[in-house]
Amino acid sequence: MLVGVALWEGYKAVGDPDGTVLFGARVLPRTDDAAMPHVWTVLSRFGDPELAGGDPIWLVVLQACLFTLRSVAIGFVAGALVGLLLAVLMQRLRVVERGLLPYVILSQTVPLIALAPVIAGWGGRLAIGPYPWQPWMSVTVIALYLAFFPVAVGMLRGLQSPAPIAEELMRSYAAGWWRTLVKLRLPASTPYLFPALRLAAAAAVVGAVVGEISTGTRGGVGRLVIEYSREATTDPAKVFTAMVGAAALGLAVAAIVGLGEFLVGRRRVRA
DSSP, X not given: OHHXXXXXXXXXXXXXXXXXXXXXXXXXXXXXXXXXXXXXXXXXXXXXXXXXXXXXXXXHHHHHHHHHHHHHHHHHHHHHHHHHHHHHHHHHOHHHHHHHHHHHXXXXXXXXXXXXXXXXXXXXXXXXXXXXXXXXXXXXXHHHHHHHHHHHHHHHHHHTOSOHHHHHHHHHTTOOHHHHIIIIIHHHTHHHHHHHXXXXXXXXHHHHHHHHHHHTOTTSHHHHHHHHHTTTTTOHHHHHHHHHHHHHHHHHHHHHHHHHHHHHHHHHHHO
């Protein structure tokens, strides 16, 4: 984070106020205060009221991040489970891997900003029993959509990582597929699992924020970015407060995954 701040302020100090233009196209942004306010200006804006007599911006951003966190958490957990199940299935049956893996990869080439309105439109026609579909559920599905891919690919690589001699040893013990999965493949996949989960967590945050922006879901930090962007001309620092909140949300989710990795590592060392 300190490196990012240093790069931001460094470019602002030496960059062209009109931006860097190469072959008639602007390749680096303008460095005036309207486009790139100072970091300390953005941070000081957190303490100001959002509206006259209203709550401070830090509280509004925090509440928006907590609202988005619900969609991120559900989408991340569901996406991780879907990715894990797909990885186990593809490892178990080679024909499924050959037939399904290309489509798993192809699914991530669909532009999210085009997919989000489609998911929101479908969700508007659904209901869970007597409960109508809520807009935040569409955001959760979008987060799930981005989160399952790194887990599926990473876990597949991890499940296939045991050495052939280890598999031969399990067969010599007359261990079936399930016991081999639990005793050999899952422990061996741990070094691949947590990096995949960190990527999935970051992807879930991106999916939730973009989903809120695309579907117009109110209450989350994605919607806050849109609302604050309307004031970009007169109050550019306010726009960046919502962006900082979204970045902080991503760091917090990644930190939670990192804490889980640390706890699992300590438990394995003690065992």
